[in-house]
Amino acid sequence: MSMAIEIDDLSYVHKGAQLPALERVSFRIPAGECVALLGPSGAGKTTLLALLDGRIQGWRGRVSVLGAPLNPDRPPPRARRPDTGFVFQEFALVERSTALRNVLNGRLGRMSPFHAVLGSPMAHDLDIARTALADCGIAELAERRVDSLSGGQRQRVAIARCLAQEPRLILADEPVSNLDPARAGEVLGLMTKAARARDATALFSSHQPDLARRFAGRIIGIREGRIAFNVPTSELKDDATAELYRGSGPTPELGPRAVL
Numbered sequence: 001m002s003m004a005i006e007i008d009d010l011s012y013v014h015k016g017a018q019l020p021a022l023e024r025v026s027f028r029i030p031a032g033e034c035v036a037l038l039g040p041s042g043a044g045k046t047t048l049l050a051l052l053d054g055r056i057q058g059w060r061g062r063v064s065v066l067g068a069p070l071n072p073d074r075p076p077p078r079a080r081r082p083d084t085g086f087v088f089q090e091f092a093l094v095e096r097s098t099a100l101r102n103v104l105n106g107r108l109g110r111m112s113p114f115h116a117v118l119g120s121p122m123a124h125d126l127d128i129a130r131t132a133l134a135d136c137g138i139a140e141l142a143e144r145r146v147d148s149l150s151g152g153q154r155q156r157v158a159i160a161r162c163l164a165q166e167p168r169l170i171l172a173d174e175p176v177s178n179l180d181p182a183r184a185g186e187v188l189g190l191m192t193k194a195a196r197a198r199d200a201t202a203l204f205s206s207h208q209p210d211l212a213r214r215f216a217g218r219i220i221g222i223r224e225g226r227i228a229f230n231v232p233t234s235e236l237k238d239d240a241t242a243e244l245y246r247g248s249g250p251t252p253e254l255g256p257r258a259v260l
C-alpha cells in the first residue's frame with residue numbers, strides 16, 4: 001500500500017515561541033484515504049497542514065509527502081508543487097476576478113510556461129475548470145465576480161480551484177468553518193466526494209467532530225502539538241473527543257510538554 005503522508009518524530013517551534021507547535025508527531029496516511037484532523041484552538045493543525053504543504057522549514061524529524069521526502073531546509077521543488085492542493089480557511093481568492101478565472105488559477109502549475117505567462121488557458125484547462133465548478137455545484141456562477149458571492153459560494157470556488165489543480169493530495173484548513181451547519185455538511189461532502197472520485201488523498205482540519213465522523217474514514221486528534229489519538233472513525237469514542245476539547249491546561253496522559 002503506498003503512503004500519501006509519512007511523518008516520523010516531527011517537531012517544530014515557531015520563531016520566537018517558547019513551546020513547540022508540533023512535538024514528536026508520527027503518523028501515516030495511505031494513498032486515497034480521507035482523514036480529519038481534530039483539535040482545539042492552538043493544537044497545531046494549521047502548522048501541521050502548512051508544513052505538509054511545504055510552507056514551513058526549520059523542523060526536525062522525517063516527513064514524506066506522496067512518496068518524496070520534504071527537506072527541512074527548503075521548500076519543495078516547483079515541479080512537485082501542483083501535486084498538493086490547499087484549501088484555505090479564508091479562501092485566498094482574487095476578489096475582483098470571476099469564479100472561473102479563480103478556478104483557472106488552480107491550473108497555472110499544470111499549464112505550459114507560455115500559456116501560464118499569457119494567462120490564456122487551453123480548451124483542456126477550461127474543461128477541467130468548468131468540471132470542477134460543476135462538481136462543486138456552482139457551474140452557473142462561473143462568470144460572477146467573487147466579491148459578489150456569499151461565503152458558502154466563495155468556499156465552493158476555493159474548493160473548485162483546488163480540484164482544478166488535479167492534486168493527488170488535498171490539504172484543507174478548516175474548509176467549512178465559515179458556513180452554517182447545513183452548508184458545512186454539504187460543502188465538506190462534495191469536497192470529500194470529489195477527492196474520492198479523483199483517487200486523491202484528503203486531510204482536512206475541523207473543530208466539528210460530527211462532521212469529521214460523517215466524512216472521514218480516520219480521525220487524528222491533536223492537542224498541544226501532540227497526537228492524542230489516531231483511529232478509524234468507527235472506533236472513535238465520544239470520550240476521546242470530549243477529552244480533546246476539554247478546557248486548556250496540562251494534559252496528563254500526554255506527559256509534560258517539552259521546551260525544544
Ligand SMILES: Nc1ncnc2c1ncn2[C@@H]1O[C@H](COP(=O)(O)OP(=O)(O)OP(=O)(O)O)[C@@H](O)[C@H]1O
Nearest residue numbers: 014015017021039040041042043044045046047048
Ligand atoms: N507564526 C507564528 N509565530 C509564533 N507562534 C505561532 C505562529 N503560528 C502559530 N503559532 C503557535 O503555534 C501553536 C499552534 O498554532 P496553530 O495555528 O497551528 O493551531 P491550530 O490548531 O490551527 O489552531 P486554530 O484551530 O485556532 O486555527 C499555537 O500555540 C500558536 O500560538
